[in-house]
Amino acid sequence: MTWMPSWKYHLFVCNNKRPPGHPKGSCGERGCNDLLLALGEEIERQELFEAVKVNTSSCLGPCQQGPTLVVYPEGVWYAGLRPADVQELVTSHFVNGVPVERLMLREA
Numbered sequence: 072m073t074w075m076p077s078w079k080y081h082l083f084v085c086n087n088k089r090p091p092g093h094p095k096g097s098c099g100e101r102g103c104n105d106l107l108l109a110l111g112e113e114i115e116r117q118e119l120f121e122a123v124k125v126n127t128s129s130c131l132g133p134c135q136q137g138p139t140l141v142v143y144p145e146g147v148w149y150a151g152l153r154p155a156d157v158q159e160l161v162t163s164h165f166v167n168g169v170p171v172e173r174l175m176l177r178e179a
Contacts (some may be wrong), residue, residue, distance in 0.1 A: 078124040080165050081143045084110070087130040098137035102153065106138050109154035109166075113161045123165050133176060148176035 084107055088099030107127065113127045115122050131139045136150035149160065156174055163169045 076124065077121065079122045080124070081122070082123065082125045082140055083128040083131065083143070084125060084140045085129070085131040085138055086127040087134075095134040096137065097134055098139060101137040102126075103138040105154050106140075106152050106157070108174075109157040110161070113157045114165075117161060117166065119161070119165055123161075135175060139176065142170075145170070149174045150176040 084103060085098035086103045086107065087097045089095060089097040091100070107125070110125055114120055114125065128141075131141060133139055133148075133150055138150075138152055140149045140152060141147070142149070142164065145163070149171070152174060155168070156171075160171050160174060163171050
């Protein structure tokens with residue numbers, strides 16, 4: 072029998088780091104580590120560790136809008152996230168199933 076994870080949501084958070092001064096910038100220099108810490112704490116606080124899996128990722132592409140995060144299975148993209156956004160994001164999207172429009176990635 073093959074084991075399949077039972078997560079409802081699978082998050083990929085960019086933690087790519089480019090050298091300081093690189094013209095594209097990177098999520099690493101825009102606070103992805105603080106975001107990852109806040110996500111982990113909030114997911115644990117709301118006891119969602121069996122429903123929400125968080126993984127880090129290399130570059131997801133929209134570097135200038137970072138840190139970026141993509142949520143599967145829906146393929147919802149978030150950008151410019153800060154630790155202060157995490158409680159709203161987790162409660163709205165991962166508890167209530169309603170993505171947070173104001174935090175979504177905008178076309179450049």
